[in-house]
Amino acid sequence: MLEIRGITQRFGGITALEDISFSVAKGDITGIIGPNGAGKTTLFNIATGIYSQTKGQIFLDGVDISRIPAERLARRGLVRTFQNIELFGTLTVLENVMLGLHTQSRCGMLACMTKMPWHIAEERRIRTKAMVLLEFCGITNLADQVAGSLPFGKGRLLEIARAMATAPRIMLMDEPAAGLNNRETNELALLIRKIRDAGVTVVLVEHDMELVMDICDRIVVLNLGQKLAEGTPREIQEHPAVIAAYLGEG
Numbered sequence: 001m002l003e004i005r006g007i008t009q010r011f012g013g014i015t016a017l018e019d020i021s022f023s024v025a026k027g028d029i030t031g032i033i034g035p036n037g038a039g040k041t042t043l044f045n046i047a048t049g050i051y052s053q054t055k056g057q058i059f060l061d062g063v064d065i066s067r068i069p070a071e072r073l074a075r076r077g078l079v080r081t082f083q084n085i086e087l088f089g090t091l092t093v094l095e096n097v098m099l100g101l102h103t104q105s106r107c108g109m110l111a112c113m114t115k116m117p118w119h120i121a122e123e124r125r126i127r128t129k130a131m132v133l134l135e136f137c138g139i140t141n142l143a144d145q146v147a148g149s150l151p152f153g154k155g156r157l158l159e160i161a162r163a164m165a166t167a168p169r170i171m172l173m174d175e176p177a178a179g180l181n182n183r184e185t186n187e188l189a190l191l192i193r194k195i196r197d198a199g200v201t202v203v204l205v206e207h208d209m210e211l212v213m214d215i216c217d218r219i220v221v222l223n224l225g226q227k228l229a230e231g232t233p234r235e236i237q238e239h240p241a242v243i244a245a246y247l248g249e250g
């Protein structure tokens with residue numbers, strides 16, 4: 001479904017990624033792991049049109065998407081969550097998800113806010129859909145809370161709910177478990193599985209090894225911009241180069 005083909009990225013003298021290639025199969029949860037500075041976020045930034053790669057291509061269903069800006073990728077079914085949560089802090093939880101839904105609504109946000117009668121039905125439909133997504137992510141009880149006041153872990157769930165509002169076919173998640181405690185991480189693991197079971201292919205950059213080994217079907221290991229290994233969680237755990245890189249890091 002997603003193919004990374006020969007991606008090289010240089011920033012001045014730094015080679016952040018060097019000739020990286022791998023594929024993500026539809027319906028899989030694919031993990032991308034590697035020490036800090038390995039190039040994981042850079043790869044997501046190229047895939048979502050934030051950086052222009054030095055070399056190589058990224059294909060979504062056979063179409064090169066690496067120079068298509070993020071807003072337009074949502075229409076192709078690709079959505080991304082960020083390493084640092086980005087929410088509308090002064091809006092409620094429900095409104096944050098409704099905004100995500102408005103991007104696909106026929107009726108524009110402004111038109112809807114003027115509450116013209118022919119827009120009220122549309123607004124009600126979007127509200128109902130948003131509630132379904134909050135339910136899916138287990139945060140229905142927070143619907144009317146202001147997003148800026150949420151505990152960090154709940155903000156993460158809201159960010160995912162909002163990403164789901166774009167009706168994605170593939171979701172790229174950058175370190176979703178960062179800053180979460182054990183209970184929240186377990187909750188997240190269940191949610192990621194649920195997202196996959198709902199038909200969304202998942203690509204996960206993550207530091208939490210236990211989480212990665214638990215939920216990923218396949219794993220790609222990056223180190224200093226190079227692809228070190230690729231395989232099932234078991235293969236990766238037993239891979240000598242991976243063990244060396246992680247022991248070397250400590």
Ligand SMILES: Nc1ncnc2c1ncn2[C@@H]1O[C@H](COP(=O)(O)OP(=O)(O)O)[C@@H](O)[C@H]1O
Binds near residue numbers: 011014016036041043
């Ligand atoms: N915009 C940029 N300008 C210069 N160097 C960058 C930029 N973005 C990333 N890098 C460098 O690329 C390398 C990989 O970074 P990054 O992709 O953030 O790693 P990771 O997400 O795996 O921790 C690092 O050496 C980082 O300093």
Ligand SMILES: [Mg+2]
Binds near residue numbers: 040041042083
């Ligand atoms: Mg990163």
